[in-house]
Amino acid sequence: MYAPAGVKASTDYPIPDAMKAWVLGDPGQLSLREKPVPVPKKAEVLVRIDAVAICATDLEIIYHGPPALIRGGLPHNKNFTPGHEYMGTVVALGPGVDEYRIGQRVTVEIHAGCGQCKRCREGMYTACHNYGLNFGEVDKGHRANGFTTDGGFCEYQVNNINTLVAIPDTMSDEEATLVVTAGTAMYGLTELGGLVAGESVVVTGPGPIGLLGVAVAKALGAQPVILTGTRDNRLAIGRELGADHVVNVRSEDAVAAVRRLNRGKGVDYVLECSGAPNAVNEAVRMVNRGGKICLAAFPHQETPVDIAEIVRNNIYVYGIRGEGKSATHRAEAFMSQGRFEATKIHTHTFPLEDLPTAIRYAKDRIEDAIKVVVKARGVSAVHKVAAE
Numbered sequence: 001m002y003a004p005a006g007v008k009a010s011t012d013y014p015i016p017d018a019m020k021a022w023v024l025g026d027p028g029q030l031s032l033r034e035k036p037v038p039v040p041k042k043a044e045v046l047v048r049i050d051a052v053a054i055c056a057t058d059l060e061i062i063y064h065g066p067p068a069l070i071r072g073g074l075p076h077n078k079n080f081t082p083g084h085e086y087m088g089t090v091v092a093l094g095p096g097v098d099e100y101r102i103g104q105r106v107t108v109e110i111h112a113g114c115g116q117c118k119r120c121r122e123g124m125y126t127a128c129h130n131y132g133l134n135f136g137e138v139d140k141g142h143r144a145n146g147f148t149t150d151g152g153f154c155e156y157q158v159n160n161i162n163t164l165v166a167i168p169d170t171m172s173d174e175e176a177t178l179v180v181t182a183g184t185a186m187y188g189l190t191e192l193g194g195l196v197a198g199e200s201v202v203v204t205g206p207g208p209i210g211l212l213g214v215a216v217a218k219a220l221g222a223q224p225v226i227l228t229g230t231r232d233n234r235l236a237i238g239r240e241l242g243a244d245h246v247v248n249v250r251s252e253d254a255v256a257a258v259r260r261l262n263r264g265k266g267v268d269y270v271l272e273c274s275g276a277p278n279a280v281n282e283a284v285r286m287v288n289r290g291g292k293i294c295l296a297a298f299p300h301q302e303t304p305v306d307i308a309e310i311v312r313n314n315i316y317v318y319g320i321r322g323e324g325k326s327a328t329h330r331a332e333a334f335m336s337q338g339r340f341e342a343t344k345i346h347t348h349t350f351p352l353e354d355l356p357t358a359i360r361y362a363k364d365r366i367e368d369a370i371k372v373v374v375k376a377r378g379v380s381a382v383h384k385v386a387a388e
């Protein structure tokens with residue numbers, strides 16, 4: 001049985017020595033293997049993974065590699081387990097850990113920065129200067145599970161206590177996997193200034209971050225919140241999450257529509273979540289003079305940007321990576337208070353064994369899939385469509 005020296009476990013949550021884990025081979029190839037259950041070190045716990053959501057970035061990593069960085073290079077054929085949007089139960093405590101107890105339900109942030117670089121000291125641990133340095137002689141202790149260290153498409157994982165967010169029993173496993181997505185939207189709005197009550201906000205792109213961006217902006221008091229996109233079914237979910245107006249950019253010019261809906265003026269903030277090639281130039285024309293734009297999605301190719309328009313109008317442009325400055329805790333506070341129903345973006349659940357099917361649903365948007373979740377236990381082999 002699992003009994004590493006210095007680690008506290010409990011007979012209430014028996015831990016095996018080995019676990020099932022999906023491992024990335026060549027690009028696009030995953031296989032279910034056995035791996036030893038990892039051992040938590042100082043300031044770490046062992047989390048039994050109860051549910052994990054699939055993110056567009058997982059698909060990038062599985063099919064192309066970046067932004068994963070394993071031992072300084074691409075993640076393929078390195079016995080690497082991807083997956084980063086997971087939640088679960090604390091089942092073992094590393095030496096000295098008393099911040100969490102065995103049996104406690106938690107969700108996780110992705111980035112445990114090194115804790116010693118300039119950015120980590122500023123709370124910008126997702127921009128850690130020692131990103132990916134967790135091996136050999138350059139080991140700085142950085143972890144970003146599912147990016148630079150093993151992730152959540154398995155049964156157990158170790159997490160630094162700084163990446164844990166306690167959740168209430170009233171929050172379902174599926175909802176808890178969405179906290180980090182809402183946390184990314186919260187981080188974007190934090191970087192734009194944080195106090196958005198009464199400010200006008202456009203969210204471009206109704207993917208998971210965009211849709212929860214609408215919800216978080218509304219919960220922060222923004223007015224009006226305008227969502228732009230190309231799919232009516234997703235725009236309708238945006239409305240349910242609090243968008244005052246939605247614009248289908250296939251039938252209307254996005255910039256003209258935003259100005260019309262905001263009484264002829266540009267808006268204060270744009271949260272760009274589409275990654276569309278012309279998204280930055282459109283955002284620049286959507287904001288008013290002195291307005292702010294946060295870029296939370298990445299286009300696949302370099303795109304020309306109208307710099308002169310940005311300079312002439314004193315526009316601020318921010319790029320964010322992930323969910324820094326404890327934004328995930330603020331997002332969880334909104335969710336546990338029921339300020340919005342994040343589960344509106346959860347569409348499908350599959351057992352962990354069916355991960356390749358779950359990935360196909362997420363990638364090809366089968367049955368209008370948005371957030372697809374896999375669970376190690378409690379789901380029948382036949383896929384279940386969410387009741388929400």
Ligand SMILES: [Zn+2]
Nearest residue numbers: 055056057085
């Ligand atoms: Zn993600």
Ligand SMILES: [Zn+2]
Nearest residue numbers: 114117120128
């Ligand atoms: Zn750091």
